[in-house]
Amino acid sequence: EAGVTQFPSHSVIEKGQTVTLRCDPISGHDNLYWYRRVMGKEIKFLLHFVKESKQDESGMPNNRFLAERTGGTYSTLKVQPAELEDSGVYFCASSPRDRGNYGYTFGSGTRLTVV
Amino acid sequence: GENVEQHPSTLSVQEGDSAVIKCTYSDSASNYFPWYKQELGKRPQLIIDIRSNVGEKKDQRIAVTLNKTAKHFSLHITETQPEDSAVYFCADSGGSNYKLTFGKGTLLTVNP
Numbered sequence: 001e002a003g004v005t006q007f008p009s010h011s012v013i014e015k016g017q018t019v020t021l022r023c024d025p026i027s028g029h030d031n032l033y034w035y036r037r038v039m040g041k042e043i044k045f046l047l048h049f050v051k052e053s054k055q056d057e058s059g060m061p062n063n064r065f066l067a068e069r070t071g072g073t074y075s076t077l078k079v080q081p082a083e084l085e086d087s088g089v090y091f092c093a094s095s096p097r098d099r100g101n102y103g104y105t106f107g108s109g110t111r112l113t114v115v
Numbered sequence: 116g117e118n119v120e121q122h123p124s125t126l127s128v129q130e131g132d133s134a135v136i137k138c139t140y141s142d143s144a145s146n147y148f149p150w151y152k153q154e155l156g157k158r159p160q161l162i163i164d165i166r167s168n169v170g171e172k173k174d175q176r177i178a179v180t181l182n183k184t185a186k187h188f189s190l191h192i193t194e195t196q197p198e199d200s201a202v203y204f205c206a207d208s209g210g211s212n213y214k215l216t217f218g219k220g221t222l223l224t225v226n227p
Contacts (some may be wrong), residue, residue, distance in 0.1 A: 003158070004158070031213060033213075033214075035217075040219065041219055042119070042121075042204075042216075042217045042218055042219045042220070043159070043204060043206075043217040043220075044217070045214050045215065045216070048213055048214065055213070056213070056214065091158075091159070095213075100211075100212040100213040101147065101149075101208050101211065101212060101213050101214060101215050102147065102164070104149075104161065104215070105158075106151075106158040106159045106160070107158055108156070108157060108158040109158065
């Protein structure tokens, strides 16, 4: 089966610009997660979708971040306007409905650099 | 959940030696502890996990031990090989069935 796909793999943008990251989960996986790793630190939870519904967005840093999952398939994470501290690697993961955190498959991540 | 401390941040070993990475957690409700391996430029992949009703689990050269009383768990890799070189992340569930809290990662280098 195809894995979790993220693109772009790298993005370099200037402070104040907008960037949209995309994640295509494994087909049929109801759970979709976004995580972020800032340089040298832990991978931190951002939010969790079940199908198209946001179940937990407690990890979203602020209102400059907007995640969507229209139709319950792929998801986008938009950062607008981007700030320097938003730089990091953004990971998406998906899992089957009945597996939750026991069955994560991660994507390879998007490395975002804000200059 | 809450906080996971992982040590060491870097670890260098000779091929054939053992490597041990330790994590401590703070959330008493934690009941699931996975370990992920991330090779350079690749996605994090689950290599082994343990649930709170078990003290140890082995899979070939990899083992994980859990001490719930002390709230720590460890990854043990024996007979290390160069292809074991990667960043390893521990995580815990904090009692959640969907979210994970990760440690900061350990960069393991296995020297031929």
